[in-house]
Amino acid sequence: MSAHAESRRAVRTYALVLAGLLALTVITVAAAGVNFGSAFVNAVIALAIASLKASLVALYFMHLIHDRPMSAVIFVTGLVMLAIFLMFCFLDTLSREHVEPAVAAQIPVRAASISARMLSAS
């Protein structure tokens, strides 16, 4: 393939990626107006579309798809670290409603007694 044809193909790829990114932006805005059952499911759908867009940017605009694997190894390692960071925080916050009923029954009482103590202290 000549250098000229290769260059034209690269430009076409970038234009297609931009079109895809713009289409996914429209889809994100439209999906935000639809109720998919719960706020959590809606948030997951919004983040899944965002991740698809970010993957397009990383693979094509940042050349990870043709690049030597070293760049992708560094990038993905960073993402794995971020995923661990996020996972442990959400293991906590998202599981608070699923504690044992016997324990859950005590939580409001204790919370109320703590805030009452804080109020009387201030």
Add this chain to the structure above:
Amino acid sequence: MSKSQVALEHGAHEPFLQHHFHDLEQQGEASKIGMWLFLVTEILLFGGLFVGYGIMRTLHAEAFHQGHLHLDRTLGALNTVVLLVSSFTMAMAVHSARTGDRRRLILFLAATLAFAGVFLGVKYFEYSHKFHEGLLPGKYYRHAGDAVPGVAAFFAFYFVMTGLHGLHVLAGMVAIGWLLRRAARGDFSPSYYSPVDLTGLYWHLVDMIWIYLFPLLYLVS
């Protein structure tokens, strides 16, 4: 002739080859690894904010929903489009540098700079509107009439996340301005365009962070 002598010979012809690299390709690959490592630190910098945002939003879902209603979704979507197009023009600038097209390199760098300016202009408009309404972070929050408490926390995240992102856009504009000067001077060629390539990587990461900020801040369900 030894390897270092070869490098010295090359150095005489290649003004941008630093003496500790064998050739420009090796220099370019090494600097690219450096840039990707820097981008990972950027991901973790914003990552801390994303984790904080996630915890506060799960614990105060109502307040975050109420808070996001104060943001202008149309302006957020407009800025998303502006930044995506600027990523495209940046990719085209890198491509022009690689193919040695100086005229198009300058054109696409200037377009990227202009889109970055539009982005910050819209952001300025949004910020001044928020300041005017008293929608300020934390204890500075002065907006009255919210149905639920805690909206100030949403605005703390809004200003820190978009503010840090805005600073990155500004830094990118400085870097692109520097590239424009060097491109006009004729520094870049198909064998040497690492500064354009690396600034491109940085710019795409800034775009990528906004791709997440837009649904998280403007489209809370």
